[in-house]
Amino acid sequence: METWLLGQDDVGRVLRVLGRDTVMRRVIDALRAALADLGRGVLAPSPPRTGFTRGGAVPGVIEVMPHRQPGRGVTVKTVAYSPRNARRAGLPTILGTVARLDDDTGHLVALADGVLLTALRTGAASAVATSLLAHPGATTLGLVGAGAQAVTQAHGLAQVLDLRRVLVSDTDPAHAAGLAARIAFLGLDVRVAAPAEVLAGADVLCTATSVEPGRGPVFPDGPHREHLHVNAVGADEPGKTELPLSLLRRARVCVDHPEQAHAEGESQRLAPGEVATTLDRLCADPAAAEGWRHGLTVFDSTGFALEDHVALDVLLAAAEELGLGTKVAIEHLPEDVLDPYATRRATTDHYGQSTVVDE
Template sequence: METWLLGQDDLGRILQVIGRDELMRRMIDRLGAELAELGRGGRAETPARSGFTRAGDAPGVIELMPHREAGSSVTVKTISYSPRNPRSFGLPTIVGTISRIDEATGRLVALADGVLLTAVRTGAASAVASRLLAAPESTRLGLIGAGAQAVTQAHALSQVFALDSVLVADVDPAAAAGFAERIDFLGLRVEVAQPRRVLAESDIVCTATSVPVGTGPVVEDGPHPGHLHVNSIGSDEVGKTELPVTLLRRAFVCVDHRGQAEREGESQQLSPDEIGPTLGHLCAHPAEAARHRSGLTVFDSTGFAFEDHVALDVFLAVAEELGLGTKLAIEHHPENALDPYSTRLLRTRS
């Protein structure tokens, strides 16, 4: 039996043939539908991620994110967050792979890149949440953090709102200055601004930063539109936060995975009774979300493995449609299942 591999060349072909917009729209639609099913009580097991924190000259985390579809498969993403990667190693801040395992046999069914997948599904999750909670007439997007994740945040939101402009802030002036070129394909007007102005003048704000543990928030509480919606996607470690707790306590807060959000999301700053429902619940009950659109809302997005499972389904479906990927016998399946040495190669040599 062979494993289906999707690598860098396959992803490049996907982007070339179906395009960024179609890929993102498929991801948003599929993720929204699957989250709604989850919110209606669909069977799924997604424990909180676990892993290792790395200190020293290359700080960061390496984490395992599993999801189980009972009776079908297990999806596991291995992901690393290394904020010094772009400058020190020329690599993305987030690097990883994702695998699909057959539940009945444990065999490896598919293995794919997790870099593009994570960026696209994270943007799609913000689009799903914003479509529920943000003012439908929203036209100005604010971004705190102008790295790789900001690109797919802007892209995803442009697919569900008639955006015309972006205010962007970053502690690295070069990253902020270069952001307009990276999202030139969206045709939006981009202006560099200070975080306070981003908060005060945006309909939707996404925070996507590499702020170190204990040094947040990345934006001070202050004036903002009454209908402001915030997608906070950068809090992925215990003690790492992007939003001021005073803003959170005034807001209706929605989470993706409650266990993760209480431990390492913005919601770690809140008591349990201050945290609202999950995104899945709101997808299943959109009228409940609509009641909060005129007020301040926050999507506390820690990113959970259910999203990765859905995203892998999307990528595999596109790859199958385009005839992409490589089938390779990675696992050793001996001719005699009770004899690990029983291979054709050994018999030929003997």
């Protein structure tokens, strides 16, 4: 009845020991395989996320995202999106934790940080979509939005493309200027540019912004490369969109989770018939995307719980490989399971070893 806890020190050590590239590649490979299984009907889909929206002076969203793999486990992520965190509290915009439950008993098997996990799996999802939809010769990445998500977007795409250059735009000049240092480990030429210049020069464009509902698009429609592929990452609540509708309607659109995408992604502005396919179908049949790679494509990424389930698998396997984490008895296990008051009391002997006695 112990729970395996993986905190910030543990996930930080995973990154330092295995390396960022190794961790990202493991998530990309595992996610590609899981999405292919989903597309073939081997895995069951995740239900759409649910939660609460905060208005007023401190806007944001708090959501719960569950995924069940029968006989193996249930993953539940609790995640908060608070766009004013960085300036108000010095905290990441996205905070969260991820729990793994035993599918047979409901026992809390593991509890892990969800901040790094969310950034990794979001970058990995864009990498999977980009590997299928982007022009094979793509070398220039455009980023609209230079916050934390931009780092893992660039990192994920660098694993599947021969990137040479990054054009970045952000409404906060300091964020745009600071991105070069944050992704220096990729060895890319990074240049700050106006949104229209980013659109015109990119082979692949990622939008990862914290625009408020009704305030999009985050760049104007205009000239772009014929083979442009867009990963639209930032939309995560009704009314919040990033792309010009005219561009979206010209593109072949691929969604990650159809129900979520039509409720709170870019596709909330499209009829079901205007969405071409889903990412899991393309992973199950990659040849279906071959004819799309020379035209305009959009990956409508809302982020769904299967991605968290897969990323947690990768993180737990890495932690086990490195002997990381702490085991803690969190759930109450009475001496008599029919009597919740039949508690156990921990004592410490003179050797410093903890034991449990009945009360």
